[in-house]
Amino acid sequence: MADNISIAEAQMPQVCHMCEENADIKFKCLDCAFLLCPRCRKLHEKVRTKYVHQIIDLKDKRVISKDSKSNRVYPIRCEFHADENYIMCCQECQQLVCATCILTMHQKHEMGDMTIILSSKVTKLKQYQETIDTTILPNISRNYARYDDLMEFHTKRVDIAKTGILDWKNYLINTVTKLLDKQAEKFCEQIDKNIDEIKQNILPQLSELDDMKRHIKEVRSEIELVTNSHDLTQMINLEKSMESSLKKVNAQKKKERTNYFEFTQSELKIPKLGDLTLKAVFELQCTQSIETGLSCIDKMASYKHGELLVRNLELKNVCLLKTVHDKIIELQKWNIEVKDITALQTGEIIVILVDKPDLRLLPNKQHETIQVIRDCADIFFDTAPQIPTALHTTRENNVIISTVETGRDWLPMDDPCKVEIIVITAKSDIISRFIFDKDLFCFPNKITSIGTDICIADSISDYSGRLITLDNNGKVKWTYGDNETNSVIIADMVSTPLYNIVLLDSCQSVLRVLNSKGAFLNTWNLRDFNVTDAYAMTVSMDEQILIGCGQTGTNLHILEFRE
Template identity: 40%
Template sequence: MTGVNSIDIKAQVPKTCNMCEETIEVKYRCLECNFILCERCRRFHEKIKTVDFHHIINIKDDSASLTKLFHIPMFPCLLHKEENCVLYCLDCEETACTSCISIKHQKHTLENLKTYYLNKTSEIENGKERIEQSILPSLNRRQKRLEHLIIFHTQKYEKAKQKIYKWEKYMKESIANVLENQRVELIQRLDYNFTGTKETILPEISKLKTTKKDIEDILINIDTVMSCGDVKRVNDVRGSLQLQLVEVTSHTEKVRAKIGNFCEKEIGALPFLGEIKFKDIFQMKLVSCIQTKLTCIDKIISLESGIVLLRNLENNMIHKIKIDSTKNTFYEYEKFELDVKDISALNSGDIIFISPDKSDIRTITSKLIDFNHRKDFYDSTTFYQTHPQIPTAIHVSPDNNIIICTVEPSRESIPMDEPCHVEIYILTSSGKQISRFEFNRDLFCFPDKISSISEMICIADSISDYSSRVVTLNKSGEVKWIYGDTSTSVIISDMVHTPLRNLVILQVCQSKLQVLDPDGERLRILDLTNLNITHPYCLSIYNDNYILVGCGANDNNLHILEYIES
């Protein structure tokens, strides 16, 4: 089936049109019906009403599809050897020939074998294309981001560890210096006291030695006088003795000195090196600025494969682009007019939106856009109806569910700072209702933005003309936490969730981003004016770890922020 050249294809092109079965000149093919058509039948075929649109292309423009169409293998019927299978039974999940229908496939759902084969191979090709263009690049980006993240954490770990060692050395040196200074001071005090003690006691010792010698001399004289019989000498010795006795008797020891005793002091509270504080990481840096020449980007929708939809507020034009951040430029595929109040996109690429003051949710299929390039307007179809409630915000969750906020029709007659009747719908991508939460003038004033992740729904609620808050609900519609009040004076123009459930809020008047953790605690604030980003209006997560910021400035008005979170 592969490697077929153009001669083989041309040789196997059918001789007649699939509709009139007369005309040999076949030039077109309907992608939905797989019909080969002539010029006349093409016009009739386009008018046939079906569930989907007829996308008719020139055969010359679709040689790859043509190759596939005319190289379907022939399947001989097992029951009727002379016939080939031309049908596929959806009930029995097997091929069948025309003779098999009356035998074993009566009242079964049958489909043309070529059509079934082409549909299934087309699904495989679409899956392959999605893997090659979206899933694999996304996995590569995630792997690269995680590799950068482990390098980032390793560097932070080593830095913290070296800081501990350095601080330990500093603490040891500081404590050693303190103890050394205390030792010097204590010894100085001991030295001073001991010097004073010596200066008090030593003179007294010297004096006592002199007195003792004088008395000893008197004792010798007494022994001599007592045996000599000389009265004069007796009187002299007697006088010296009396004087010495008076002096000795009158001498009182006057020595007062304190002893220095060192008292050890037990260690009370041991000194701490410090403590380890673990905190969430959220860092952002500007990596690219793009001049789109749009006057005001107020809405951004990021699709798979790096495709982005930008809404220009001035003329309600939607621009489908692909960004080249390395060159600070982009390629525009197409643009079309669409007046929306809010807009989002399903995983299939289908656009889903709400119009001002309308109660219906509308959609435009990606297939319609892809096969009608450079068309200025596309017809939309009703996807869901919320009448009488008026939708104010729409959002597609990471698991491809649709969340819609609605207000009562009389909302304009209620003061802005008073609650109104709000209903929140959660739908599947096919429009089936999963949940519906009703708030009867007891919580919300005017919900105008939605973001969600996991089982958490965050709603930006305008509670006055100059203030907004974030009301976060769980999967049951119960309030989990509220961030902000009238005192904050913050107007929230947009918000997005990161993969780690951090909420990034855009404060339009202050030109700041606030980052909240999953519990509503503020992680950080980024002033966009420091990055030369002015008049920001909208945000979108782009390629897993980037945030697009759309602005109303006339110069660089599409900015790409890279964020690291952990």
């Protein structure tokens, strides 16, 4: 039956797929699914492809493909030759071609079947479509929400700042007014008191002088009468009285010096309202706490979107987890003890094994024994004779490694140590290597990066440490916690897209935030987020801070940050 159908289809009126003119169809290419006229058959055989053209006579029932109709591509006009349709795909140029294109512009090029090429393109585009739906659009929506939230935050801060300014202005006005009113009242009281004292001093003297003046006038009148009377006795008595009066007049003196208040206006100075300073935005809030089912999370590394690598040192294993809503799914587990772990953007997982002078790639398949992994894991980079202590993947997909001299794990940390900081590419090519021969570091155990700068947590002892930042030439740029009064124990640290550094101090149960110059920004108490026994920290692909804890139960916390 199938053969009959194929013969019927072959006998239907059609034109040659090559010249699209001749209806005398005699042959078919099984590899290209082309129907050919006798003239185009020879031409088609010369078209280069990775296949050997299997051209058969349509009279041969055995070789006609029953799927030729379903594999047929709808005609598409050539953009260079308007009278012809595309018939094949040039493998070298990766573009569709017509018969004239093959003869003129693509001679000796290898050709491929249009249906296969188009199918691969459709598959690729569908993959892009899936990536858009699962990754790109969610990321855009997430970033939009973040910027919208940031805009709302700044709008609120503007209102808070303006309200604060007006409230403070009114407060100052009221305070200054009250102060001036009180001062004016005090001044007036002092002036009134002074005039009262002056009155008490001067008024009695005025009264006494009035009496004296009146008495002297009486004496004068009497002198005139006595002198006119020529009475010697009255003259003698009046003379004595006059001498007594003159003594009283001469005895009249000012009792004390008087002073007066003179008001002088103060120099007019505009009161200082305050200062405006730009403050870096960095806010934190815990948005989710998850019960993972793990007994401990003491090392973390971000993997793909929604996926996370964690280490459980107690059980000596590494797990690949995926967050689905409020639940954790374990995708994979490696039974191996590692010192540190990171992942490249291409998905390769790099670990530091205990006492191994190299970095290793974890295999894709799970293994049951530690020995199998130690023996079969590929070496990613050899650090011998130095022993690696920590590693970090940068946003540029480079890897930074810190190493110490052999046996350093058994020496006191407070002694300087020979340290090498190595920066390599994702293909393990060395970009830079900085050697510090017992002149800077004691024991580097954490690494992160801000741009081209390298931030290294250096443990001085079990109870003290510091953060050392190197520039791209290996020179110390700045340090934090470099003295006894400002020491910091760094259990883990991460950098944010805007180059803020978040330090996890598990002993104090706090997060400290520094800017790219090492200036302190803020401190958050993890207990305020209901986070206890925090051991590890990482930044997820969607820019959230993940904190792992050394306990069972709710031991994975997701913190949103605004910066």
